[in-house]
Amino acid sequence: MRRESLFLIALGVGVTAVSFSAIFIKWSQAPAGVLGMYRLLFTVVLLTPWIWRMRHEMYRLSGKEWWLLVSSGFFLGLHFLGWMGSLRYTSVASSMILLNLGPLFVMIGAYLFFKEKLRWQALIGMMIAFTGTAMIAGMDIELGPTALWGDFLSIFGALTVAIHMLIGQKLRMNISFLVYSYIVFIVAGLVLAAFNVVSGVPLLDYPAREWGLFLLLAIVPTIFGHLLFNWLLQYVKAITIQVAILGEPVGAIVLAYFLLGEKVTLIQGVGGFLSICGIAWFIRVKDAAGVRQVENEWQEAG
Template identity: 50%
Template sequence: MNTSKRSPVPLWIIFTAGIIAISFSSIFVKLSAAPISVSGMYRLFFTNLLMLPIMWKYIPEIKKLSGKDWLFLIGSGIALGLHFLLWMASLRYTSVASSTVLLTLEPIFVLAGAFLVYRERTTAAAVAGICLAVFAAMMIGAKDFSISGTALQGDLLSLLGTAAVAVHMLLGQKLSKHISSLLYSFVVFFVAGICFAIYNGFNSYSFVHYSFNEWGLFLLLALVPTVFGHILFNWLLKYVNAASVSSAVLGEPIGATLLAWMMLGESINWVQILAGFLLILGVWVFLRNNHVRYEPQKAH
C-alpha cells in the first residue's frame, strides 16, 4: 500500500471500522419505506448538520479554493449523489447480498481510472488479490443473481452506482492532497444532497410527511454508514490511494449479508461463509502488495 504520510491510527483499525459502518447502510435502506431519493437526501443533509459545528474552522481554507477546485468538488458531489441514488434504488429490486456484491467491482473501476487518469500502476500480486476478492464476493451473492425480472434491474442499478462512486473516489484522491478531508466531505455531501433535493422536487416527493421511525432511519443513515463510513474513507485518501480505499467495499458483502441474515431474515449458506474467508484473504493480499508505480507521461 503506497502512503505519502503516516497515519496517526493503524490503518487496519480505520478500514475495519469503516467496513462495519457501511455494512449497515443496506439494512437501513431496506427497513425504510420512504422514497429512495428522500432517504438519500436526508442522509446527506443530516450528515452536514452533524459536521456543521466544526466547519467554521475551515472558512479560511474555503476562501482559498480555486475555480478548478470547486469544479472538481461539484463533480465529485454529483457522482456521489448518483451513486447513492442508483445503489439505494437497487435494494428495492434485489437482495442485499446481490446488490452489495456488485459494489466490489469498485476497486477494478478505480484501478482502471487511476491508470488512465493518473498513470498509476500496481503490482501483479495486488491485482491477483483483487481478482480473488471479487471472485469470492461474487460467490456470496451468486444465488441471488437473475437474468430476468426485477432482480436484473436491481443488479444493473447497483453496477451503474458502482461506476459513479469510482468517479467520486478518483476525484477525491486528487482533491484530498490539498484540501482537508472534513471540508471535502462536507462540500461533496452538500452538493449530492442538493442534487437529491432537486430530484425530489421534480418528482413532487414530500419533504416532511414521514413517520418518526423514518426520521430515525434517516438519522441512522447519516450517523453510521456516512459519518463512520464515508467520512473515514475520505480521510484515508490522505494516506493511501483511491484503489486501496475502494478495496474496503470488498468487505461490505460479508458484513451486509450477515446483518441481513440476522435482522431481515435473508438466507445464508456455507458457500457464502467460505467465500467470506476467501474475500478477506484477497483484500489482505491486495493491501499488502498495492505498491503504486507511475508510468512516465509521453511527450506530445
C-alpha cells in the same frame, strides 16, 4: 489499555457502524433518492460546527477547484441513487459485495487516465474478484430480472463512486478531508433533491419512523463509520483500514440474516468469498507496489 488496542476497538466500531447502512435502508420505505438526500444533508448539519472553524480554507478555493468539487459531488449523488436503489431489488449480500468492486474500478480509471502502474499480481486479484462477482450475478439471473436489475444498480453505484474518487484524487492533495467532504456532501444532496423534485417524489411527507432512519443513516454509518475511519488514518496504516472495510459486506450479511431474515445461498457465499479475497489481495499488492492510495475516499460512500 494500550493505544493499539484502542485503535483496533475503534476500527471494529467503524466496521460495525457501516455494516448497519444497508439494514437501515432495508427498514425504510422511503425512495432511494430521499434516503440519500437526507443522509447527506443531516450529515452536513452535524458537521457544520467543525467546518465553521475551517471556513477560511473554503474562501481560498479556486474556480477550477470549485468546478471539480461540484463534479465530484454530482457523481457521489448518482452513487447513492444507484446503490441505495439496488437494495430495493436485490439482497443485501449481492448489493454489498458488488458495491465493493469500487476500488477495482478506481484503479482501472487511475491506470487509464493517470497512467498509474498496475502490477500483474494485482490483475490476479481483480480476476478473482470479478469471478466471484460473475457467480453472484449468475445466481441472481435465476431469481429473475428484478434481482438482476438490483445487481446492475449496485455496479452502477460502484462505477459512479469510482468516478467521484478519481475526480477528488488531486483535490485531496490541497483540500482537507472535512472541507472536501462537506462541500461534496452538499452538492450530492442537492443533486438528489433535484432528482426527487423532477421525479415528483415527496420530500417531507414521511412518518416519524422514517425521519429517525434518515438521522440514523447520518449518525451511525457516516459519523461513527466513515469519518471515524478517516480519523484513524492518522494512526493506522491505510491498507489496514482498506482491508478492514472489506468486513462491511460480511457484517451486513450477518445483520441481514438476524434482522431481516435474509439467507445466503451457497453460490452467493462462495462468490462473495472469492470477491472479497480478490479485492483484499488486490489492495495488498497495490499497497506493496507503492501506488497512490486513491481508495481512501471510498470510505465515505458505503
